[in-house]
Amino acid sequence: MTIGVNDNTPVGLQPQGSSWDWPALLDFTVPGEIAPSSTPPMSSITIKTTPEQDREIERAIERDTNHPPDYNLTRNNCAAEIDKLLRGIGLSTPGDLKPKDELNDLAHRYGVPIKRY
Numbered sequence: 001m002t003i004g005v006n007d008n009t010p011v012g013l014q015p016q017g018s019s020w021d022w023p024a025l026l027d028f029t030v031p032g033e034i035a036p037s038s039t040p041p042m043s044s045i046t047i048k049t050t051p052e053q054d055r056e057i058e059r060a061i062e063r064d065t066n067h068p069p070d071y072n073l074t075r076n077n078c079a080a081e082i083d084k085l086l087r088g089i090g091l092s093t094p095g096d097l098k099p100k101d102e103l104n105d106l107a108h109r110y111g112v113p114i115k116r117y
Contacts, residue, residue, distance in 0.1 A: 001078040001099035002037050003061070003085055005054050009036050011061060013081035015071045024073055032071035034064045034081075043116050045107045053089040060088050 004010030015024040016031040024030045049057070064085075069076060079102040083093040086106075094105035107114045 001082055001102060002041070003057070003082050005058050005061070008058070010041075011036055011065070012078040013064075013069065013071055013076070014078060016068065020071070024071055027073050029070050029072040029076075032068045032076075034061060034068050041117055043103060043114050045103060045110075045112050045114055047086075047091070047106065047110050047112060049089065049091075053091075056089045057085055060085050 002010035002012035011034050013032050013034060014037070015021055016033040020030040064081070069081070071077065074097060077097060077099075079097050079099045082102060083095055086093045092109060094102060094109065096102040096105055103114065106112075
């Protein structure tokens with residue numbers, strides 16, 4: 001699950017490098033990184049935000065890119081990172097840890113359509 005602001009490339013929290021993929025899948029906490037997804041999106045939503053919220057979330061993404069949080073599949077994954085970023089700009093979030101559930105619940109909460117690819 002990734003997040004993007006306006007025309008910026010969407011990014012998300014993931015394990016830092018492929019050598020951490022297996023430990024991460026086994027639910028170990030591993031070093032994380034904020035980076036573009038290596039797979040094309042299957043769906044997306046657009047939540048309307050103010051220019052100030054856009055600037056705040058861009059700053060938060062930059063901060064987490066420079067000082068990435070650890071990644072854990074069941075406690076601090078890509079969906080949890082999106083939740084944290086959205087809460088940081090004052091938006092209400094569902095707190096789902098499964099990306100598909102997070103996307104569906106955010107779409108429902110904000111009354112926006114899900115675009116399927």
